[in-house]
Amino acid sequence: MTDPFEDQKARASAWFHSLRDEIVTAFESLEQTHITGPLADRPAGRFDVSPTRRDTGGGGVMSVMRGGRVFEKVGVNISTVYGELSPAAQSAMAARRGLPGMADDPRFWASGISLVAHMQNPHTPAVHMNTRMFWTPHGWWFGGGSDLNPCLPYDEDTAGFHATLKAHCDRHDPKYYPRFKAWADTYFYVPHRGRARGVGGIFFDDHSTGDWEADFAFTQDVGRAFLPAFLPLAERRRTTPWSEADRGAQLAHRGLYAEYNLLYDRGTKFGLETGHDPDAVLMSMPPLATWP
């Protein structure tokens, strides 16, 4: 049976792969160029790369760097998975998107990149970026986002991050940035704490205008925005000394991040429910976190 979407799927998964390569290279370079300031005397961090497997179809590549000069732990996962959605996943999707026919033909295909970085320096925010393409016989869509999670926020860093995301969104539609920024404010909100998990960014899901090329190009640009949004602030903060109190604030903020990730994050739920490698799905968890 020919798959009329074969070409789009191949292009999407190849793009996520190349974006991964670009980010991994840039992060290793950030490690190597950190030659003065805190932790500059330890070996530059390198990514460990390992394949991941989903028992019922597909897999990916997990790249993790631990204990570097700049990154305490950063994971960059790419995966392409397929098979049939479980009844639970079908109803979650149907509730959100109203896809008739899902129960009769529950096939799906999904490919994406997902990144979470927990930094050594409490002055540098933790950061998350994720983009993905989802396909079913009943429709396709893109989703993703990027958000900044400082425990010690700097207005300059927040403004720069948002400005870069906005510039990349504006190439596609001036309505995208305000809409997807507002969506991030809603999505990255921690209801039981009554607060945002960080200083926001953008979030979009179920993005399907009918024009696959345009939506793919937008999704690519969200990925392309990541390094220019994050690297300048990471370079600016990596030499700032920190106190024990700063470290304490960072570990407590990671507790909040872990709560969000396990209680509310869609990608985590989807990954665990669909039987993807738990170590890959939970690569986003902080290396060390505290609770009061």
Place this chain on the structure above:
Amino acid sequence: MTDPFEDQKARASAWFHSLRDEIVTAFESLEQTHITGPLADRPAGRFDVSPTRRDTGGGGVMSVMRGGRVFEKVGVNISTVYGELSPAAQSAMAARRGLPGMADDPRFWASGISLVAHMQNPHTPAVHMNTRMFWTPHGWWFGGGSDLNPCLPYDEDTAGFHATLKAHCDRHDPKYYPRFKAWADTYFYVPHRGRARGVGGIFFDDHSTGDWEADFAFTQDVGRAFLPAFLPLAERRRTTPWSEADRGAQLAHRGLYAEYNLLYDRGTKFGLETGHDPDAVLMSMPPLATWP
């Protein structure tokens, strides 16, 4: 309007209160009698006690000890809450118990005690105990359980813990222990990791035989079993020295505990969804946890 259940509610909440007093006293005594071995030179831990509030009805008492000789962090919460169940909580309950009329009259009342202890010594298991009474105009029930979470398991400790739970269950019905042990094995299973979170114990919910006195007496005995089940093993292990590798195993095991707690625990979900004080609901979180 007289509440025909007023007396039972008062007796249940008074019982949870007195059980809390008994446990808090025993735990402070365990601190004071730890006079040789690791950390015996630090001040004996004491509980900090504070009231907790649920904005839409009720509250409780949170008792937390941190950084003691034996306990790294232990929380003992009691609460009595009431009001109306949210539509989400109604449907969760209806799905589980099939309570017709919940939507027409969504009032509820719940009272209980909940305890989680994270120990200093990696040779002593983390432990959880919880019992509660739930009332709606459409029915009442009890729930609870207790389970042991060692990172370095000792067969002797596991056997003693289970034997004490069994003896207390057997006073009521010889079928209870095997049934509720099996339920704990199912309930405290971490599906995404394909493993149990610990070495089990007992778990029961929706327990309502029709005889309130009998079900309350059973629930009291589950609470009464806790100290004789846990104290002997805590006394046995508290002087065992530990290595850095033991501490590493403990922190990693706490990561698993945190995952379970945020992803699957019913009490956590119920507490957060019904708007109880998040610091009280999440008092069960480990003081420090790691992820690989």
